[in-house]
Amino acid sequence: MKVSYYPGCTLKTKARNLEESAVASMSALGVEFEELPRWNCCGAVHSLSDDDLIHQVAPVRDLVRAQEQGSDTVVTLCSMCYNTLARANRLMRDDEVKRRTINDFMDEEKDYAGEVEVVHFLTFLRDHVGWEALRSRVKKPLSGMKVAPYYGCTLLRPKNVAIEPPGHPALMNEFLWALGAEPVDFADKTLCCGSYQILAHPEAALGVSAAILQSALDAGADSLILSCPLCEYNLGKTQKKLLSRQKISREVPVYYFTQLLALSLGLDDAVCRFDLNDASALEFLKCKSLSGAQAQAG
């Protein structure tokens, strides 16, 4: 089975651990990700002004690329890309006047009216692999791991592109169950990590990130998964600073959900690219005897 795949910029640089672990996992499950030809940046955020159509052109062009590939579906891994592509798609489907303006502007592309379905990888796993089938393919169950599923904003808001009901998401919990881990529900699983405000208002972003991490720790989690490189930065890469300021009681290893998927499928550690995570991420897996490095050393 082949499926069109939109990676997005960050997955080719800082978040190669998200992409490489996902592509290898899909290959192991018999699905080939076919990367879009000539894809461009989605714009990272959806334009919220009614008169700002020029910023919709980038994501729409990516959707046209999927159509040119003969696909009716495009899968994304990054939550922000998912949100931006899905919202541009809704705009092209639902707003006839704006659709006409955007199509008139893009004279190289064929007219587009939202024919392609934008699907996040978690939804794809549930609908095209299935949790029971995934569970049966797991070679190294993550038993003993108590993982907090962090959904964040862009998979769940606004409602018209939410992959699940914004207040009651369960997809990541089901995913963790399939991998043999124990999902640990926590109060702040849908709270914003501060997003791009880490640049403009770092104290505000660090404050919410600390609240999220502590909420996961208080609920009994020993690790946390997510699907967005910006959340990974705010929740994963700031922990030393948060710990030194006593904003969190201890560090929490943070993983992309696809890294735990690859690990549980018994794939080589190399595809997980733990070198791009914070050092505590690999250490923790070694302690749990879940990484290959530990097996070789032992």
Next chain:
Amino acid sequence: MPIEISEKTVKGEFIEKVMKLSGQNIYKCFQCGTCGGACPMTDHMDTMPRKIMRMTQLGLEEAVEESKTCWTCASCHSCTVSCPRGIDLARVMEAIRQLTLRRNVDMVEPSKLDEETLRELPQIAMVSCFRKLTS
């Protein structure tokens, strides 16, 4: 604090622009404050989102633009999904930001970011920040 409401203080054009850019009927707001309750950034806001809505209804252009609230907003849409009146507050905040940004104002200066930050940060952090806070 008493607020003077007169022809002089009510900026009708400002109200119209916010409604046009956001596509939202700001008069639907009945001041319940659910938006502020849902917002993760209120600790760092000088004015609650509810108040920004009221000030906008009253056309208090200068007071709204002096407030830092719309620049502290992370566009997480928590207010949008919780508003009982169905107002998309994230779009109202964007409209207020745009009215300033379109006067060629930047709220962050990319050239002043330190090297370590640039090396570590994912691109989406920079792209989204510059999209939201620069002209």
